[in-house]
Amino acid sequence: xxxxxxxxxxxxxxxxxxxxxxxxxxxxxxxxxxxxxxxxxxxxxxxxxxxxxxxxxxxxxxxxxxxxxxxxxxxxxxxxxxxxxxxxxxxxxxxxxxxxxxxxxxxxxxxxxxxxxxxxxxxxxxxxxxxxxxxxxxxxxxxxxxxxxxxxxxxxxxxxxxxxxxxxxxxxxxxxxxxxxxxxxxxxxxxxxxxxxxxxxxxxxxxxxxxxxxxxxxxxxxxxxxxxxxxxxxxxxxxxxxxxxxxxxxxxxxxxxxxxxxxxxxxxxxxxxxxxxxxxxxxxxx
Numbered sequence: 115x116x117x118x119x120x121x122x123x124x125x126x127x128x129x130x131x132x133x134x135x136x137x138x139x140x141x142x143x144x145x146x147x148x149x150x151x152x153x154x155x156x157x158x159x160x161x162x163x164x165x166x167x168x169x170x171x172x173x174x175x176x177x178x179x180x181x182x183x184x185x186x187x188x189x190x191x192x193x194x195x196x197x198x199x200x201x202x203x204x205x206x207x208x209x210x211x212x213x214x215x216x217x218x219x220x221x222x223x224x225x226x227x228x229x230x231x232x233x234x235x236x237x238x239x240x241x242x243x244x245x246x247x248x249x250x251x252x253x254x255x256x257x258x259x260x261x262x263x264x265x266x267x268x269x270x271x272x273x274x275x276x277x278x279x280x281x282x283x284x285x286x287x288x289x290x291x292x293x294x295x296x297x298x299x300x301x302x303x304x305x306x307x308x309x310x311x312x313x314x315x316x317x318x319x320x321x322x323x324x325x326x327x328x329x330x331x332x333x334x335x336x337x338x339x340x341x342x343x344x345x346x347x348x349x350x351x352x353x354x355x356x357x358x359x360x361x362x363x364x365x366x367x368x369x370x371x372x373x374x375x376x377x378x379x380x381x382x383x384x385x386x387x388x389x390x391x392x393x394x395x396x397x398x399x400x
Contacts, residue, residue, distance in 0.1 A: 141388020
């Protein structure tokens with residue numbers, strides 16, 4: 115494990131004229147709402163009614179970490195195929211259960227998510243913006259919209275927080291009730307594992323916004339889930355399956371390439387907040 119230093123210690127190593135980027139993990143969200151975004155809270159609010167045996171799997175593994183259980187099921191499916199090809203039906207069942215747990219995680223995050231931006235105080239937003247303002251690019255592994263809400267509080271200090279996520283009004287039809295990802299734009303905010311408000315529609319990746327519909331983003335997300343439409347999410351259990359998922363999405367692949375470029379440059383620094391894995395593993399998928 116890498117040596118963990120304080121934020122003040124980290125900032126002292128950054129040249130004033132150098133570039134510094136930020137990687138956010140789930141600790142960023144837990145710091146604001148530990149009663150919502152910790153894995154035990156999400157587990158307690160997950161709907162496993164379609165796979166009622168799954169809680170026993172969590173219990174047998176002694177964890178409430180969704181990705182750990184997904185990884186174990188995916189690995190078990192691979193191992194079964196090696197030991198006995200006749201167990202293909204059981205292996206497929208394990209893969210299906212892994213997918214059901216992923217969907218349950220998405221739904222739990224959406225169900226437990228704060229309903230409105232004003233559920234967070236201006237003081238909390240301002241403190242968060244002061245922290246984010248230090249960085250050139252922001253990469254996040256989180257699914258929630260807390261970062262998005264914070265970046266939208268443009269009337270708060272500090273002003274001039276660069277927050278371009280690369281999404282724009284669709285060029286062919288600007289009146290559509292969403293914005294779409296434009297690959298040519300140079301984004302400074304990247305959702306490495308997708309997010310609740312991002313949806314892959316096949317021909318384009320779209321982002322739900324309040325300004326286009328006058329409907330709260332969280333309400334739009336919950337309505338989409340009710341219609342069995344799931345957001346762009348990377349919750350696969352293994353590194354290899356995560357990479358496979360990412361490489362099949364133009365948006366996610368470009369975000370990963372941007373992060374890898376930042377990691378590879380000796381002229382830049384990466385500050386990791388709220389994530390336990392070493393940065394090289396996140397960069398390479400190993």
